[in-house]
Amino acid sequence: MSEQLKIEDVELMDRIRSGDDIALKLIYKKYWNQLFSSAYNVLHDQQVCEDIIQEIFINLWNKRELIEIKVSLKSYLFASTRYEVYRQVRFSSVREDLFENIIERMESPSEYGNIEHRELLSQINSIVDKLSSKCRVVYKLSREEQLSHKEIASQLDISTKTVENHLNKALRQLRISLGLF
Structure with missing residues (x-):
């Protein structure tokens, strides 16, 4: 742009x-x-x-x-x-x-x-990097590795509810930080 x-x-x-x-x-x-x-x-x-x-x-x-x-x-x-x-x-x-x-x-x-796409991805990555370590790992496994909640829970030895909570927290933080309310 x-x-x-x-x-x-x-x-x-x-x-x-x-x-x-x-x-x-x-x-x-x-x-x-x-x-x-x-x-x-x-x-x-x-x-x-x-x-x-x-x-x-x-x-x-x-x-x-x-x-x-x-x-x-x-x-x-x-x-x-x-x-x-x-x-x-x-x-x-x-x-x-x-x-x-x-x-x-x-x-x-x-x-x-491409410029706007890279800018947005950079912003998203910056926000994800600021998440707690467990939340960041769950988010990346879900979005980058495309694992299901059950697969993530099994891999990290946590409950699927904990996976959902981490993802909700990550997505909420992304929406707030990107101004999407």
């Missing part, structure tokens, strides 16, 4: 924080298609994807005074979209074909550029 675009986004966020709804409309126009495509690439449901993106912009407006974006605005919006897509998949009854190649589709940086 060019330095000029980052500056534009920072200025737009400053305007949003001061209640300028035109700035929100500019950000909406700038990123809506990319965010929608990213969500649609996974969910293949136009209405659900439109709702997700709409909700992200509503939250951006409603929480404008509280949001602290520590990465680029673009990275923040894509992380928010990804989180909502994960949430949608987790809490809905979805078709099995949705899960075909889901890891590749969710991790594909092509939708938002």
